[in-house]
Amino acid sequence: MTIRHHPPDDFLTGFAAGTLDLGQHVAIATHLTGCSRCRRTVRLMEHVGGSVLAEMQPTPMSDDALARVEARMDQPVMPAARIAPPRPGALDDLPELPAFVRRYAVSSWKWIAPGLRFRPIQLPTDSPTRVFLLQSAPGTAMLDHTHTGQEMTCVLRGGFQHRAGQYGPGDFDLGDSSRHHDVVVDAGEACLCLVAMHGKLRLSGLLGAIVQPFLRL
Amino acid sequence: MQADSQRASDGRHWASLIQAVAERGDRAAFASLFDHFAPLVKTFMRRSGLAEASADELAQETLLLVWRKASLFDPSTAGATAWIFTIARNLRIDAHRRGRRDGLTDAADIDAEFQIDDAPGPEANMATSQAEIRVRAALTTLSDDQRRVLELSFYEEKAHGDIARILQIPLGTVKSRLRLAMNRLRGLLGEPS
Numbered sequence: 193m194t195i196r197h198h199p200p201d202d203f204l205t206g207f208a209a210g211t212l213d214l215g216q217h218v219a220i221a222t223h224l225t226g227c228s229r230c231r232r233t234v235r236l237m238e239h240v241g242g243s244v245l246a247e248m249q250p251t252p253m254s255d256d257a258l259a260r261v262e263a264r265m266d267q268p269v270m271p272a273a274r275i276a277p278p279r280p281g282a283l284d285d286l287p288e289l290p291a292f293v294r295r296y297a298v299s300s301w302k303w304i305a306p307g308l309r310f311r312p313i314q315l316p317t318d319s320p321t322r323v324f325l326l327q328s329a330p331g332t333a334m335l336d337h338t339h340t341g342q343e344m345t346c347v348l349r350g351g352f353q354h355r356a357g358q359y360g361p362g363d364f365d366l367g368d369s370s371r372h373h374d375v376v377v378d379a380g381e382a383c384l385c386l387v388a389m390h391g392k393l394r395l396s397g398l399l400g401a402i403v404q405p406f407l408r409l
Numbered sequence: 410m411q412a413d414s415q416r417a418s419d420g421r422h423w424a425s426l427i428q429a430v431a432e433r434g435d436r437a438a439f440a441s442l443f444d445h446f447a448p449l450v451k452t453f454m455r456r457s458g459l460a461e462a463s464a465d466e467l468a469q470e471t472l473l474l475v476w477r478k479a480s481l482f483d484p485s486t487a488g489a490t491a492w493i494f495t496i497a498r499n500l501r502i503d504a505h506r507r508g509r510r511d512g513l514t515d516a517a518d519i520d521a522e523f524q525i526d527d528a529p530g531p532e533a534n535m536a537t538s539q540a541e542i543r544v545r546a547a548l549t550t551l552s553d554d555q556r557r558v559l560e561l562s563f564y565e566e567k568a569h570g571d572i573a574r575i576l577q578i579p580l581g582t583v584k585s586r587l588r589l590a591m592n593r594l595r596g597l598l599g600e601p602s
Contacts, residue, residue: 201584
């Protein structure tokens with residue numbers, strides 16, 4: 193698998209720093225699952241995080257802080273703190289996804305337009321970024337649309353192209369309000385993507401005007 | 410360079426203390442780790458916007474997890490400070506999500522979110538035992554502007570738009586400085602950019 197399109201550095205840094213919202217985190221983690229280059233970058237940035245920590249000015253701890261920790265060191269770990277036993281994941285048929293995402297609950301597939309359907313992934317905590325799977329039939333031309341916020345797309349299977357190039361499995365695409373999408377799905381194979389969408393999607397054109405009221409995209 | 414060898418011996422020192430905790434529950438070693446790292450983690454939490462008491466508590470939790478997870482520390486894949494940073498980071502995310510409703514957690518679900526299936530291949534790792542030293546040396550070669558953007562990315566829980574406001578520079582400049590800084594780090598560390 194040759195990955196040609198990677199997330200911008202600020203998202204890889206944000207992932208390592210722990211400052212992304214959960215929906216964005218899911219999209220970056222999905223890309224990392226298939227991309228050793230970006231995994232190396234994240235690991236590098238975690239070392240940078242360690243260096244930043246090491247260089248900080250210390251803030252004195254409360255007087256009894258060490259004693260309070262020592263008092264808890266011999267206590268057995270609380271049941272809530274044990275890692276839950278692995279259970280079958282709703283998305284186990286998608287090994288392209290990170291393990292923690294495969295365990296999330298998913299809604300059923302929903303129809304958007306001819307050749308196009310989506311399946312929301314239910315995040316365990318509120319996030320301003322929603323995540324869903326998007327499946328497009330071979331040769332589908334995506335509806336004209338614009339974004340009010342950022343949209344991250346991770347290609348899981350199949351591929352598409354738009355004016356910035358050809359996208360295949362493992363590739364990452366970032367759309368925002370400054371870009372107009374003119375996406376055409378490759379012929380021959382359905383395209384499955386994980387999409388993390390911040391803000392709203394505005395469909396344009398006649399079909400968009402018809403389906404928009406029924407979609408909570 | 411003397412600073413480098415100082416960092417190298419620091420890194421080995423902290424790693425050996427974590428291993429002493431893992432191998433024989435060495436409380437004196439733990440106390441040394443606590444005295445050094447808890448005040449740094451507290452600053453990290455304060456800069457992330459947490460109040461004094463919460464920052465103190467989360468620094469305690471971080472070091473308690475260092476005690477409990479010491480056997481998971483592998484000096485061949487992580488430096489001591491990077492490892493402690495990731496524990497603190499995950500607790501901060503957990504606290505942020507729960508709105509500090511209760512203070513007792515090991516953030517296991519957050520840990521899972523950072524576990525990316527990672528089959529180490531021939532290309533997978535830079536020489537990680539040396540990575541910490543090399544990263545810290547590389548950071549000193551960045552311009553002040555680049556380093557500042559990089560640092561703010563970590564300890565302020567802020568979007569890059571906020572960093573732009575703090576530094577009073579355009580968002581595009583934040584992003585380009587970050588990209589330059591990261592390309593330079595990758596170059597210095599022999600990573601393809």
